[in-house]
Amino acid sequence: MVQPTIPPYSYSGLFRFTIRPFNSWALALKNASSPRKALDLYSQMHRRSIPFDSFSILFMLNSCAPLHNSNLIAHLHSHILKLGFISHVYVATSLLRAYVLASFNYARKLFDETPERNVVTWNIMITGYSRSGDINKAHALFEAMPLRDVASWSAMIAAFMNNGKLNSGFSCFREMVASERYKPDQLTVGLALGGCAHMGSLGLLVGKSVHGFMVKNGWGLDVKIGTILVDMYAKCGLLKLACIVFNLMQQRNVMTWTALICGFAQHGYSEEALSFFEAMQDIGVRPNELTFTGILNACAHRGLVEEGRKYFNMIEQNGLEARIQHYGCMVDLFGKAGLLEEAYQLITTMKVEPNVVIWGSFLSGCKEHKQFEIAERVTKQLLERIEPESDAGVYSLICDLYVLNGKWDDAERVRKVMVGQNVRKVRGSSFITRS
């Protein structure tokens, strides 16, 4: 007997028989290059009285979700209610996700008030609790949900990993494998291996067993899987194994090369990283933004100023945009080389707003090379702009610089602000123990 195929609109009788003329505006919203552009289209649709269908409102939600603007989402929410699309499962889940990103309290309210929950909504809420740092609530939700799928497990593993509970993340992964009801996919395994990269030698142990799982289940070394493995081994410092996996792969893409390059750069093998980069270009693989981060890191590590300049210029030559990390590497490189004027020039002319990382490397360059004049030039405006409680490192750098320069009064003044705000310098740790 022939089974009837369930039409995609069968979840709600409301939409099954509605006549839906093709809406090219929806496509435009989907392909909107930026949230700004999407908003522009949205208001144009209002002005020209273009009717909204479920697609246009859905794409609108997705395009604007990265803005994290709860007012905007609330506006779209009321529009959705007005159109009656709140009973549309896809629209409703997208709305929930947008709320999770913008304002988790609203999302929680919406979730609590909506009786129609499904796996996807539960999964979204797990991520929501994870993002707000409430790992216990996330886990409770995971335990309480009536039905799970691979995404639920991934969400839970990611929640543990992102909240520094690496061991719990691994046990969750093991539990998933042991249950034999759910098969980890590339994303799940990627999460597990990503956690390994932050655990040093212990991570390597787990990583190898995850690798074993992949082999046992007959996962071939395709580009994605191979790249994940290269990345894990490289990050753990097992560069030889990273190379072995790399060589075993039949096909490689930019990310494969980038994983190798970043790994070597990160562990101080700058020359190797640079020669991999040349080899990559020789066979015609175009670098991306992350590749350049690795390369510039390699240069900063060895103090290769000339090469650094050359590679930095190559970013735009490759049709890419210099990101804040690239500027950070350059400031670090210039700062370590004592070229503080050049570093300052770069900071003032760069297209993105400098962050504390940038100012931090700049000031430590000043400290190392005793360049107090130029440090003082930026300190004054910097003190007005940054928050003492969030940028403790920069504050103590400023303090150090004043002390080294013999400006005790200024040092005392900055110190008082720090004490008043109860600023403590966060100590570095080789183990992730974020709480």
Place this chain on the structure above:
DNA sequence: CGGATTGGCG
């Protein structure tokens, strides 16, 4: 003619 929700990013 045609399009669609979740898990994670460096």
